[in-house]
Amino acid sequence: xxxxxxxxxxxxxxxxxxxxxxxxxxxxxxxxxxxxxxxxxxxxxxxxxxxxxxxxxxxxxxxxxxxxxxxxxxxxxxxxxxxxxxxxxxxxxxxxxxxxxxxxxxxxxxxxxxxxxxxxxxxxxxxxxxxxxxxxxxxxxxxxxxxxxxxxxxxxxxxxxxxxxxxxxxxxxxxxxxxxxxxxxxxxxxxxxxxxxxxxxxxxxxxxxxxxxxxxxxxxxxxxxxx
Numbered sequence: 001x002x003x004x005x006x007x008x009x010x011x012x013x014x015x016x017x018x019x020x021x022x023x024x025x026x027x028x029x030x031x032x033x034x035x036x037x038x039x040x041x042x043x044x045x046x047x048x049x050x051x052x053x054x055x056x057x058x059x060x061x062x063x064x065x066x067x068x069x070x071x072x073x074x075x076x077x078x079x080x081x082x083x084x085x086x087x088x089x090x091x092x093x094x095x096x097x098x099x100x101x102x103x104x105x106x107x108x109x110x111x112x113x114x115x116x117x118x119x120x121x122x123x124x125x126x127x128x129x130x131x132x133x134x135x136x137x138x139x140x141x142x143x144x145x146x147x148x149x150x151x152x153x154x155x156x157x158x159x160x161x162x163x164x165x166x167x168x169x170x171x172x173x174x175x176x177x178x179x180x181x182x183x184x185x186x187x188x189x190x191x192x193x194x195x196x197x198x199x200x201x202x203x204x205x206x207x208x209x210x211x212x213x214x215x216x217x218x219x220x221x222x223x224x225x226x227x
Contacts, residue, residue: 060106061113064127069135073190084138084146086177087197088116088153091209093132100166108162108171115156121149135197136175143179143216150175151212158210172210176200179214 027039056068090096090112097105109132116126116134123139136153138146154173162169178197180188188196196215204213214221 058113058128061110061128063113063117063134064125066127066129068125069127069129069137070190072137073193081140082142082179082181083193084136084141084143084149084177084179085193085197086136086138086146086150086175086212087129087194087201088134088136088150088173088175089201089205090132091172091174091205096169096171100169104166104169107165108169111160111165112157112171112173115160116153118156119149119152121145124149142181143214146177146179147212147214150177150214154210154212174201174204174209175212176202176204177212177214 056064056071058065090108093105093108096108109128113126113128113134116136120126120136121138121141123137125137127135127137129135136150138149141149154175157171157173160171162171176197177200178193180193200213200215204211207213
């Protein structure tokens with residue numbers, strides 16, 4: 001759900017409304033009582049697809065959730081394309097909740113999710129990892145493109161007019177980007193990919209926040225710009 005005054009620009013397909021789920025179930029039941037099993041099956045299948053999509057979405061931000069991320073991390077074909085995995089954390093988010101309240105904090109999370117989902121590569125997605133952390137899944141791009149995508153997302157958040165939501169409000173993010181190319185060595189396990197991204201995120205935080213950290217030729221690099 002988008003709070004009043006917020007747009008949904010950049011948001012990927014939102015979960016279907018629960019009323020639509022109940023409508024398909026009711027129609028399926030009606031056709032079943034009439035003996036029209038083919039139509040009943042079609043509507044029941046639609047209801048199941050809606051329910052499954054809803055179970056893979058975060059209720060607050062409508063981005064994908066941790067369950068969907070785990071399905072992709074542990075699913076087939078994850079080691080056949082270059083993959084960038086960016087772990088993103090809102091800087092000093094606790095102070096946002098403490099200063100402006102949790103309702104404002106929820107609106108910030110929803111808007112950040114929208115901003116993160118803009119301009120992703122084909123097959124890319126944003127998932128809420130937990131709390132104020134998100135993951136960007138960036139398949140089929142080289143390291144340079146992955147860095148640009150993540151840093152563009154960082155800049156969108158930093159330059160967003162947050163003061164229109166609450167005077168004095170400012171929001172930034174830090175990101176750790178782990179990138180892997182097939183053939184560059186033994187495939188990394190999902191746990192190691194996330195741990196690597198988390199280590200880089202810590203480096204970005206330690207360097208002052210509002211930065212993207214990534215590894216290039218075994219050396220950790222940082223990107224930051226004055227805002």
